[in-house]
Amino acid sequence: xxxxxxxxxxxxxxxxxDGVIPLQNNGSVELSxxxxxxxxxxxxLLNHQEKFxxxxxxxQFSQLFDNSRHNISNIVIENVFNTVPxxxxxxxxxRNPHHREETQxxxxxxxxxxxxxxxxxxxxxxxxxxxxxxSRPGRLVVNYRALNKIIVPDAxxxxxxxxxxxxxGEGYKYFSRLVLKSDYHQFRLPPADRPKTAFAVSQxxxxxxxxxxxx
Numbered sequence: 504x505x506x507x508x509x510x511x512x513x514x515x516x517x518x519x520x521d522g523v524i525p526l527q528n529n530g531s532v533e534l535s536x537x538x539x540x541x542x543x544x545x546x547x548l549l550n551h552q553e554k555f556x557x558x559x560x561x562x563q564f565s566q567l568f569d570n571s572r573h574n575i576s577n578i579v580i581e582n583v584f585n586t587v588p589x590x591x592x593x594x595x596x597x598r599n600p601h602h603r604e605e606t607q608x609x610x611x612x613x614x615x616x617x618x619x620x621x622x623x624x625x626x627x628x629x630x631x632x633x634x635x636x637x638s639r640p641g642r643l644v645v646n647y648r649a650l651n652k653i654i655v656p657d658a659x660x661x662x663x664x665x666x667x668x669x670x671x672g673e674g675y676k677y678f679s680r681l682v683l684k685s686d687y688h689q690f691r692l693p694p695a696d697r698p699k700t701a702f703a704v705s706q707x708x709x710x711x712x713x714x715x716x717x718x
Contacts, residue, residue, distance in 0.1 A: 579691045583714065584699045585655040592649035593627035596703050602632040605641045606705050618688060622710035624698035631704070645702045645715060687714040
């Protein structure tokens with residue numbers, strides 16, 4: 504596989520489109536896309552003409568890129584948590600007094616974005632905030648070890664990257680890799696599966712409306 508050029512642009516934020524996006528047919532370019540993202544995606548090109556063409560293309564499809572913190576798509580996945588017969592696991596709260604304000608801020612942010620909702624589920628995993636080393640907001644972590652133990656494993660094989668590239672065939676010069684921002688949050692959970700994601704934090708009970716981060 505030495506006849507193609509691989510470009511890693513994993514630092515860019517990319518989000519799945521929310522449904523079908525109508526594109527302009529008159530060839531006009533929408534320049535609302537953040538310049539930082541466009542520059543990041545095009546800076547690897549040394550040829551100025553190629554860089555201009557790519558920047559123009561990115562601007563034309565700027566609706567696909569998102570620079571906000573949360574933007575949830577409408578992709579629904581079914582049968583997420585196939586479980587064995589069980590009693591719903593529930594555990595005591597973790598004490599996290601040093602991050603109480605950060606926890607409340609993040610919970611309110613998730614509620615407003617539609618990532619979580621209030622819950623009366625019999626399930627209840629403990630949750631806590633992991634602070635970031637830099638100035639970024641903390642990360643909500645839910646201990647789903649008990650839930651993982653009762654989920655039926657999915658034995659579907661994952662393809663190898665090299666095999667996928669070979670299936671593309673010859674004649675392609677550029678390959679790019681895009682990372683989905685808040686990747687797990689891009690998939691909505693069906694209502695029947697949401698109670699299993701319930702977690703307890705700050706004396707309150709919530710459940711995810713989207714796939715939670717790395718359960």
